[in-house]
Amino acid sequence: MKISDVSKEIVEIFQDTDKQDSIKYLDTSSITDNIINNFLEFDINIDELPSRAKKKVNHKDIIYSCVRPRNKHYGILSKPPSNLLVSTAFSVIRVDEKKANPNYIYEYITQKKFTDHFHNLGEDSQSSYPAINTDDIMSLNIELPSRSTQDIIGNLSELIKNKIQINLNLNTQLNNFVKKLFYSWFINFEPVYSKLESKRLNFSPEGINLFSSKFVKTELGDIPYGWEISTLGKKIDVISGYAFKSKDYKKDGIFVLRTKNFNDSLIQRLKDDVFLSEKFLDSHKKFICEEFDYHLIMVGASVGNRAMIFPHSLPALRNQNMWCFRPKKGTEISKFYNKFVVDFVTNKLQGYATGSARDFFTKDDFREFKLVIPPRKILRLFSEITDPMLEFISNNFYQINLLSNLKDYYFPQLILGKMKIKDIKTILDKIENVN
Numbered sequence: 001m002k003i004s005d006v007s008k009e010i011v012e013i014f015q016d017t018d019k020q021d022s023i024k025y026l027d028t029s030s031i032t033d034n035i036i037n038n039f040l041e042f043d044i045n046i047d048e049l050p051s052r053a054k055k056k057v058n059h060k061d062i063i064y065s066c067v068r069p070r071n072k073h074y075g076i077l078s079k080p081p082s083n084l085l086v087s088t089a090f091s092v093i094r095v096d097e098k099k100a101n102p103n104y105i106y107e108y109i110t111q112k113k114f115t116d117h118f119h120n121l122g123e124d125s126q127s128s129y130p131a132i133n134t135d136d137i138m139s140l141n142i143e144l145p146s147r148s149t150q151d152i153i154g155n156l157s158e159l160i161k162n163k164i165q166i167n168l169n170l171n172t173q174l175n176n177f178v179k180k181l182f183y184s185w186f187i188n189f190e191p192v193y194s195k196l197e198s199k200r201l202n203f204s205p206e207g208i209n210l211f212s213s214k215f216v217k218t219e220l221g222d223i224p225y226g227w228e229i230s231t232l233g234k235k236i237d238v239i240s241g242y243a244f245k246s247k248d249y250k251k252d253g254i255f256v257l258r259t260k261n262f263n264d265s266l267i268q269r270l271k272d273d274v275f276l277s278e279k280f281l282d283s284h285k286k287f288i289c290e291e292f293d294y295h296l297i298m299v300g301a302s303v304g305n306r307a308m309i310f311p312h313s314l315p316a317l318r319n320q321n322m323w324c325f326r327p328k329k330g331t332e333i334s335k336f337y338n339k340f341v342v343d344f345v346t347n348k349l350q351g352y353a354t355g356s357a358r359d360f361f362t363k364d365d366f367r368e369f370k371l372v373i374p375p376r377k378i379l380r381l382f383s384e385i386t387d388p389m390l391e392f393i394s395n396n397f398y399q400i401n402l403l404s405n406l407k408d409y410y411f412p413q414l415i416l417g418k419m420k421i422k423d424i425k426t427i428l429d430k431i432e433n434v435n
Contacts, residue, residue: 003093003109004138006100010092012056014085025053026086028065030264033110033404034075034161035168037264039084052087060102062093064109066132069118070271076106078161091134100144103154107411108142112271145417152421153414160403160431167396174389182340185382186374189215192224210378223372232345233367235331236338242287243320249274254281255316257289259297262307266397267295269313280317289316292335292390294325294342299360304350308339312398323363332376334383336390345369402434 014023024039027050031037042049057063057077065073067089077084086092095102108114118137122130144150184190195213215222218229232238244256253275261267281288291311297303299321309316318324325342327333333341349365410427413419 001142001144002138003105003140003142006142006144007062007093007095007105007138009134009138010055010057010061010094012092013054014056020083022083023049023053024081024084025050026063026084027052028067028073028087028089031063031073031075032263032268033072034106035164035400036075039081049085050087052089053085054088055086055090055092057084057086057092058094060095060097062095062102062106062109063090064093064137065089066091066134068130069115069122069132070130072110072115072271074110076103076161078158078165091137093134093137101147101150101154103157104150105142107153107157108415109137109140111412111415112408114140149421152424153411156414156424156427157407157411160407163431163434164400164403167400171393171396174393178336178386178389179340181382181385182337185378186337186340186372187344189224207381210375210381220370220372224374226375228373229370230373231367232341232369232371235328235333235371235373236341237324237326237328238363238366239286239318239324239326241318241320241322241324242284244276244280244317246274248276248280250277251275253277255313256319257295257309257313257316257322258319259300259302259305259321262295262297262302262305265307267307267309267313267316269401276317281315284317287318289314289318289324290326292394294335294339295322296325296342296346296361297322303360304346306339306342306346308335310394310397312394312401323366325366332379332383334379334387334390336386337379337382341371342366345371399434403431406430406434 023042025042026036026039030039040050042053057080059079060076061080062076063074063086065071065087067073093105095105118132119130121136122132191208191211192213192215195208195211212225212227214225216225220229223229241257249256254277255269256274256276257267258274261270261273289309291314292308294306294308295318297305325338327335327338345366349361349369406427410419414421414424
């Protein structure tokens, strides 16, 4: 049968008469392979909403971006917020649960052979980039197994999706905690103000004793006594990328980090990643990425985008149009401190720019930016608190990567009947061992 035999396209458009206090919006770039990075939030003033923020969605709706299908901007929604709108660039497909399992249909239509099929269809379109329409999806031929088999595969899909979402939620919470701590200590100087005002603090007495109880006047305003004014360039190295030649690219080998891998503060591996032979690790040592390096795109349409690289994406070589920020040896600056300093400086520099966007940065923009630097003992305490959190986040991303690879390997076999359902315990055992 066809997809249209078990589902229908949904085009429910938000109206200004809909009673909502605020709107959450999901753009195509904010979801990749069923992982939602973030929602944009807007007040209910409909005139301020993005022009594409129109489609309403429900639980278990499949959303599939009709633009550049190989970018995998699709997912199946699980209990979405009641005020969620998605971009009109999505096809919204609602499966009739009496006819088929929605999770099974989602796994079926997102197999690589179909994303490739849609991409090829899109290249034949009149558009300047690969684009399909909902009819291309709905007319897809599908072979449905028994409902019990659909439910087993669908439930397995949901199990993996839920585990991934739990890890992502934990990572977001930890990142937000560290960000709050960073701004409290190093930007707003709240521990010093708390000592001055004799307020109770939310960290140990040993920690409070490291902070001064007075300020001194400087060119940057009042700063805690005993802290110094320095520049970013004296504490953090700003390292360039390299313009590797496409003729040297291979199908496997050493991963080449490109600007297209930047996704919501993370380095994301893609299906069209390129690689170099191992000899480049010797010939281009200056461009080797290290774990937790923080990168910034310094030119082009994505200027200002940042992303951290985690151990599971290494080894890697850094391509052009980006800089790597890495703490200088002996400074006691941790990877998390490095990240949030770069975020703080980037936001400041973008705020100074005239117009709606900045076309490029120079290294001196960052190297000469003046910062208030705490004593080493406070940097060391911050590191002791936050380094274990970064390791925990890293392990969570490692698990997510394993689960995604597990699904990519086994699900096509299950869907095509090449793996028997009785062997499902093999997959469950592997999921259980992802820790």
